[in-house]
Structure formats: structure tokens, C-alpha cells
Amino acid sequence: MQNFVFSNSTKIIFGKNTEKQVGVETAQWGKKVLLHYGGGHIVRSGLKDTVIHALKEAGIELIELGGVKPNPRLSLVNEGIKLCREHQVDFILAVGGGSVIDSAKAIGIGVPYDGDVWDFYSGKAKVEKTLPVGVILTLPASGSESSDSSVITKEEGWLKRGCGGPAMRPKFAILNPELTFSIPPYQTACGIADMMAHVMERYFTNVHDVGFTDQLCEATLRSIIHYAPIVIEEPENYNARANIMWAGTVAHNDLLHTGRIGDWASHNIEHELSGIYDVAHGAGLAIIFPAWMKYVYHHDVDRFVQFAVRVWGVEQDYYYPERTALEGIRRLQEFFRQIGLPTTLKEAGIPDDRLEEMAAKCTADDTQLQGSFVQLSQSDVLEIYKLAR
Amino acid sequence: MQNFVFSNSTKIIFGKNTEKQVGVETAQWGKKVLLHYGGGHIVRSGLKDTVIHALKEAGIELIELGGVKPNPRLSLVNEGIKLCREHQVDFILAVGGGSVIDSAKAIGIGVPYDGDVWDFYSGKAKVEKTLPVGVILTLPASGSESSDSSVITKEEGWLKRGCGGPAMRPKFAILNPELTFSIPPYQTACGIADMMAHVMERYFTNVHDVGFTDQLCEATLRSIIHYAPIVIEEPENYNARANIMWAGTVAHNDLLHTGRIGDWASHNIEHELSGIYDVAHGAGLAIIFPAWMKYVYHHDVDRFVQFAVRVWGVEQDYYYPERTALEGIRRLQEFFRQIGLPTTLKEAGIPDDRLEEMAAKCTADDTQLQGSFVQLSQSDVLEIYKLAR
Numbered sequence: 001m002q003n004f005v006f007s008n009s010t011k012i013i014f015g016k017n018t019e020k021q022v023g024v025e026t027a028q029w030g031k032k033v034l035l036h037y038g039g040g041h042i043v044r045s046g047l048k049d050t051v052i053h054a055l056k057e058a059g060i061e062l063i064e065l066g067g068v069k070p071n072p073r074l075s076l077v078n079e080g081i082k083l084c085r086e087h088q089v090d091f092i093l094a095v096g097g098g099s100v101i102d103s104a105k106a107i108g109i110g111v112p113y114d115g116d117v118w119d120f121y122s123g124k125a126k127v128e129k130t131l132p133v134g135v136i137l138t139l140p141a142s143g144s145e146s147s148d149s150s151v152i153t154k155e156e157g158w159l160k161r162g163c164g165g166p167a168m169r170p171k172f173a174i175l176n177p178e179l180t181f182s183i184p185p186y187q188t189a190c191g192i193a194d195m196m197a198h199v200m201e202r203y204f205t206n207v208h209d210v211g212f213t214d215q216l217c218e219a220t221l222r223s224i225i226h227y228a229p230i231v232i233e234e235p236e237n238y239n240a241r242a243n244i245m246w247a248g249t250v251a252h253n254d255l256l257h258t259g260r261i262g263d264w265a266s267h268n269i270e271h272e273l274s275g276i277y278d279v280a281h282g283a284g285l286a287i288i289f290p291a292w293m294k295y296v297y298h299h300d301v302d303r304f305v306q307f308a309v310r311v312w313g314v315e316q317d318y319y320y321p322e323r324t325a326l327e328g329i330r331r332l333q334e335f336f337r338q339i340g341l342p343t344t345l346k347e348a349g350i351p352d353d354r355l356e357e358m359a360a361k362c363t364a365d366d367t368q369l370q371g372s373f374v375q376l377s378q379s380d381v382l383e384i385y386k387l388a389r
Numbered sequence: 390m391q392n393f394v395f396s397n398s399t400k401i402i403f404g405k406n407t408e409k410q411v412g413v414e415t416a417q418w419g420k421k422v423l424l425h426y427g428g429g430h431i432v433r434s435g436l437k438d439t440v441i442h443a444l445k446e447a448g449i450e451l452i453e454l455g456g457v458k459p460n461p462r463l464s465l466v467n468e469g470i471k472l473c474r475e476h477q478v479d480f481i482l483a484v485g486g487g488s489v490i491d492s493a494k495a496i497g498i499g500v501p502y503d504g505d506v507w508d509f510y511s512g513k514a515k516v517e518k519t520l521p522v523g524v525i526l527t528l529p530a531s532g533s534e535s536s537d538s539s540v541i542t543k544e545e546g547w548l549k550r551g552c553g554g555p556a557m558r559p560k561f562a563i564l565n566p567e568l569t570f571s572i573p574p575y576q577t578a579c580g581i582a583d584m585m586a587h588v589m590e591r592y593f594t595n596v597h598d599v600g601f602t603d604q605l606c607e608a609t610l611r612s613i614i615h616y617a618p619i620v621i622e623e624p625e626n627y628n629a630r631a632n633i634m635w636a637g638t639v640a641h642n643d644l645l646h647t648g649r650i651g652d653w654a655s656h657n658i659e660h661e662l663s664g665i666y667d668v669a670h671g672a673g674l675a676i677i678f679p680a681w682m683k684y685v686y687h688h689d690v691d692r693f694v695q696f697a698v699r700v701w702g703v704e705q706d707y708y709y710p711e712r713t714a715l716e717g718i719r720r721l722q723e724f725f726r727q728i729g730l731p732t733t734l735k736e737a738g739i740p741d742d743r744l745e746e747m748a749a750k751c752t753a754d755d756t757q758l759q760g761s762f763v764q765l766s767q768s769d770v771l772e773i774y775k776l777a778r
Binding site for chain 2: 001002003004005006007008009010011012013014015016018177208209210211212213215216218219220222223226227238239240242243246247250255258259
């Protein structure tokens with residue numbers, strides 16, 4: 001087991017009607033708030049009114065900035081930074097899913113920074129200071145509500161890049177499963193693929209004898225797999241939505257990572273897809289992850305056997321372990337298909353004429369290898385895109 | 390699923406040589422430290438010298454108070470409070486196991502409190518303020534290193550009582566599995582029983598459809614069960630010690646509790662045992678828990694079947710579920726025996742002539758029922774003691 005530091009300080013406020021506590025929680029951190037959100041959904045659902053009411057009752061002034069899109073854009077982040085500076089905002093409240101939260105985090109680190117906020121995403125600057133950020137989560141997927149990172153897309157060149165640091169962890173996150181009842185099945189499924197990817201990226205590691213976190217990862221995956229078809233079929237099943245929502249947070253709050261070295265290649269390989277084609281990140285992962293697995297499973301068949309047996313309940317073939325390993329991958333792909341996700345580029349309507357370009361961008365023309373479980377060069381990444389066709 | 394707030398702010402610093410970071414971590418909280426510990430073990434092992442050196446290097450003054458015993462005593466807590474006030478101590482560093490940490494927490498809340506510190510334990514006062522506490526853990530068991538509670542024994546009447554509150558959570562906890570290599574097998578096993586009890590007390594709940602935390606509980610138990618015989622047989626197996634140590638912390642950091650209502654009857658029934666007989670708390674739990682299970686399993690056979698199948702790998706009898714449930718309880722008891730623990734009062738050399746007295750104390754003469762999974766009266770508790778003979 002590797003040495004680690006684990007400190008997840010985000011206060012999780014979970015359950016029915018918890019969004020009404022947002023005024024009290026926010027008042028502990030700021031007096032003038034940027035209310036950051038996406039489209040009209042939170043208006044139509046009445047959530048925005050509830051939030052504004054709670055903030056005003058707590059004596060908080062607010063400035064609004066809506067319009068966050070999936071794969072949140074740098075231009076809006078810059079607009080937010082300007083707005084916060086103009087109005088001397090001291091707290092950012094993100095109401096939405098991962099895109100809104102990531103955008104809020106980017107604004108948060110941009111405000112006290114003299115240079116271009118993209119410096120953090122291009123690796124030129126290190127996150128040290130931020131405006132505090134709070135969250136009301138409406139879409140369980142990214143885990144951003146208690147993670148210390150953010151992913152932003154720069155329109156110029158459609159570069160999708162991430163950055164992180166302990167300061168970026170939200171101060172509180174309010175999670176009411178009822179707010180997720182209205183998420184359409186496809187978006188629900190995309191969220192499920194995203195959270196499963198977060199677990200699997202920790203699971204496939206070269207660090208051995210980390211049985212406890214192996215078990216926690218498998219437990220989280222099995223829970224998601226159990227409740228996923230229920231939330232697709234019965235979108236207003238509170239307990240199923242609640243289990244999925246909490247699993248999505250735990251999947252990415254660093255607990256499952258303790259003592260291990262993860263492999264984020266699949267996320268990065270997918271980022272090139274959703275950066276260019278604006279496909280939902282979760283759908284992209286449902287396409288890329290099985291392809292990545294087929295390409296790398298030879299590296300550690302035992303681990304893929306364990307994955308197949310413990311996560312998917314595959315009957316183990318003790319003499320031909322590869323059969324078991326491949327059956328696990330097949331079950332994952334079948335599961336994604338069952339919940340309504342594309343599992344190939346073709347099914348997602350993505351052409352295969354820019355695979356070389358994506359592989360080159362992903363590996364920065366082969367100067368930057370991807371992954372740690374297996375280190376991937378530009379040509380490896382290209383093969384994975386080809387397997388995903 | 391129940392509404393919940395989850396906020397575990399203790400910074401965990403885990404791994405080899407991490408005790409050397411104690412100066413830097415402590416300096417963030419205080420300048421004058423009470424170094425609180427138990428017996429000569431940390432002197433003989435050289436840990437005390439390492440800690441003092443690290444603290445002095447960070448410019449920290451220190452006062453010492455050793456002598457904490459298992460089932461830590463109120464009299465020493467009062468001595469610590471006096472010492473802290475006299476020397477204007479601003480931070481308490483606990484170096485040891487759960488008893489030392491619980492004693493440090495008690496001193497921490499006692500210092501800024503005008504009345505008798507026992508008020509917190511007798512329910513007369515509520516914890517609001519404390520001196521900050523840090524931990525170097527040497528015995529994985531109690532989970533006190535990141536929990537928000539403490540259990541103290543008052544010598545007068547040998548009352549063993551707990552109290553808690555968010556303020557009591559340690560600021561940091563340093564966990565180096567190497568420091569646990571020298572724990573003798575019996576004490577190791579007692580720690581294992583304690584951490585398993587913490588999980589099982591959360592597992593047996595009347596809240597249904599909490600599948601995610603069910604899975605996390607089962608994963609934690611299976612991990613402990615897997616690594617327990619290894620740490621008993623190979624006390625210097627780093628990875629096995631590390632998995633056990635981290636599982637012991639997670640077992641009691643509130644994650645496994647989220648959305649559920651736990652049942653702490655077994656802990657309280659055991660407290661009367663170890664309060665009177667000074668038996669190790671973990672050994673007491675190995676005696677009481679199977680007896681409690683035999684007494685209550687009728688209340689929810691399905692849950693005990695799930696426990697048997699998922700935790701112990703019992704082959705399910707679909708027609709006679711009680712057989713499966715009872716086999717799970719038998720396996721638990723057998724496991725405790727296998728790692729060298731007593732599983733009856735007789736095996737622990739405890740006579741059965743004060744069972745009525747313990748049952749009465751535990752339920753405060755039947756005005757106070759124990760448990761929530763099944764609510765237990767004085768006569769129920771007496772039956773459990775009898776089953777444990």
C-alpha cells in the first residue's frame with residue numbers, strides 16, 4: 001500500500017428538503033454570492049426560487065450567472081471572474097451538475113489570480129487560493145461536489161483540460177435525491193457511466209495487496225449496477241436515486257483512491273472525444289472504457305478476473321482465466337447498452353476520420369504518455385480509438 | 390434512506406515514517422502541547438523520542454502525561470485538565486490507542502469547561518468547545534482517531550460512559566502501520582473484534598433499501614476477515630497491517646453510518662462487562678456480539694441471511710433461511726475463536742454471579758432501553774448475558 005493523505009472536508013448535507021438549508025450554510029462563508037447555474041431547468045423546477053429565497057432570508061446579496069453548458073467553457077469562466085471582481089463577490093454557489101460545479105471552481109481560482117485562469121489548466125500555475133465554493137447538486141455523475149478538481153474546455157482548439165488542489169474542494173454540498181427525479185433516462189445513464197469510470201480508474205492499479213480499497217471499489221460498483229436499472233425504470237424511486245447519488249459522491253471523494261495509484265487514461269482519451277464532438281462525457285466513457293480494457297487486460301489478467309468475478313458475478317474459469325476476464329469486459333459493455341448508452345463510436349454517430357488527430361492531441365504528439373496501469377503512447381491510444389469504432 | 394450530514398474533517402496521514410511529520414502538523418494548531426500516552430511501550434520502541442524530537446524541531450514546548458490505562462479513568466483525565474490549565478497548554482497530542490485518544494479528548498473538552506468534565510459523560514452537558522487534539526495511532530481498534538466521541542470510566546461505581554460532538558474530532562491522525570508490528574496477537578485480535586463491532590453496529594438497522602452502505606459495510610468486514618489471520622500469523626506483514634489499520638479507521642469515521650440508524654446495544658452491554666471486570670473491550674465484544682445476535686436474529690431473518698451469505702460466504706438455504714442466518718452467527722463466533730479471542734464469559738474467566746447487576750446498570754434499572762434494531766429491556770439484556778455464559 002502506498003503512503004497517502006486523506007482529508008475530505010466537504011460537509012455533505014444529504015436528503016429530502018436539504019436545499020432549504022442553503023442560506024444558513026452559505027452565510028457561514030460569505031455575504032455576496034455568485035449564483036452560478038446552467039439552463040432553464042432549475043428555473044422551471046422552482047429550485048432557483050427556493051435557493052434565492054433561502055439566500056435572501058439569510059441576508060445574502062446575490063449576483064447571477066447562468067448559461068453553463070456541458071463541457072463548460074473558458075469564455076463563461078472569464079465572464080464569471082470579471083463579474084465577481086466587479087461586484088466584490090466573496091462566495092460562489094454552484095447549482096447544477098458537474099459542469100456548473102467545475103465552472104464555479106474555475107471562477108473561484110481565477111478571481112484572486114493575476115494572470116490568465118487557463119494557466120492552471122495548462123499546468124503553468126498551481127492552485128493555492130480560491131473564493132470558497134458551495135454546491136447544490138442536481139445531477140449525480142462527476143463527483144465534483146466533493147472533489148478537489150475541475151475540467152474546463154478552451155474553445156480555441158477545443159482543448160479540454162483539468163486542474164486540482166486541496167483548496168478547490170467545495171465547503172459544502174447539498175444533495176437532495178428528489179432533485180434528481182426529473183433527470184431524463186439518457187442523462188441518468190451518462191451520470192452512471194461517469195461515476196463507474198471514477199471507480200474503475202482507481203480499481204485498475206499496479207499496487208498490489210490493497211484488498212480493503214479493492215473491496216470498497218467493488219462494493220461501490222455493485223451498488224451502482226444494482227440501482228441503475230431501477231432509477232432508469234422508476235425515476236421517482238427515492239431510495240434508488242439516493243443510493244446512486246451518494247455512491248456517485250463517494251466514487252470520487254478520494255476514499256477509494258487511498259493507498260493506490262489510479263489510471264486516468266480512459267478519462268483523458270474520452271476528453272478528446274467530448275472536447276471535439278460535444279458528446280456527453282458519460283456516453284464517451286461508455287465507448288472508451290471497454291475498448292481500453294480490451295487493449296490492456298493482458299497486462300494483469302488476475303485483476304480483470306477479480307473484476308469479472310466480484311463485480312459482475314462471472315463464474316470463474318480456473319483453467320482459462322482470459323475467458324473470465326473477457327466475460328467481465330463483455331458484461332460491462334452489455335450493462336452500458338442495457339441502460340441506453342452507446343458503446344461504440346458508430347452508435348454515438350461519431351465518424352472515425354479524426355482518430356489520429358485525437359490520439360495525437362491526447363498524447364501531445366507522443367511526448368506525453370497516458371496512464372499508469374499501462375503506459376500508452378500515441379499509437380496505443382490510436383488502437384484504443386480503433387477498438388471503439 | 391435517512392437524511393444525514395457527513396463531514397469527516399480529520400486529516401489522515403497514512404504510511405511509513407509518517408510519525409516524523411508530527412511537528413509540522415502540530416505547529417499548525419498549537420505551541421504548547423500536552424503529550425498524552427499510556428505505558429512504557431512508546432518509550433521502549435523509541436517512538437516517544439521520535440515524537441519529542443519532531444515537536445522540538447518545530448519549536449513546540451511540551452508537557453507530558455503518561456499512564457493512561459485500558460478503559461481510561463476519570464481521575465487521570467482530571468489530572469490532565471489541571472495540568473493543561475496550569476501550563477496554558479493549547480493542543481493535546483495523543484500517542485497510543487483508543488484509550489489514550491479518548492482520554493485526550495476528555496481532557497480537551499474539560500479544559501475550557503467550568504464544571505465537572507463528567508457532566509459530558511452523564512448527559513448533563515453538551516460538548517461545544519475543546520482544545521484541539523491530534524493523534525499518533527499505535528493500536529488500530531477503536532476508530533477514535535477520526536471519530537467524534539470518547540468513552541471514559543469513572544472509578545466510583547465503575548461507570549463506563551461515552552459522549553460525543555463534532556468539535557471532538559481530532560484535527561489530524563497519523564497512522565503508520567509499522568508502529569503496529571509489535572502489537573501482541575491477543576491485543577491485535579481484540580482490536581479486530583472492536584472494529585468489526587463498529588461495522589456490525591451500523592449494519593443491523595431497520596432502515597431498508599440502503600444497499601450502498603450495506604455493501605460498504607460488508608466490504609469492510611470481508612477485508613478485516615481476510616487480513617486478520619495474516620496479521621496474527623505474520624505480525625510484520627506491512628500490507629496486511631496497513632489494510633487492517635485503515636479499515637479500522639473507516640469502520641468508525643461515520644461513512645458506513647450514512648443514511649442508516651445503527652444499534653449500539655452490544656457496545657453498551659459490553660461496557661458493563663469491561664467496566665466491572667477490566668476485560669479488554671474487544672474481547673468483551675467477541676463474547677457479547679454473538680450472544681446478542683442469537684437473541685435478536687428472529688427480528689429480521691433476511692438481514693442475518695444477507696450477513697451470512699455476503700460476509701461469510703455461507704451457501705444460502707432458500708427454504709430454511711434460519712439455518713443460513715444461524716450459520717452466519719456460528720461463523721462469526723468461530724472466527725473470533727480462531728484469532729484467539731474468548732467467545733463466552735467462561736472462556737474469559739468471568740463469573741456469572743453479577744449478570745443481574747450488569748443488566749440493571751446497563752438499562753438504568755429498566756428506565757432506559759438499549760438498542761434500536763431491537764429495543765432491549767433489562768430482562769432482555771439479562772438473557773443476552775446468560776446466552777454469553
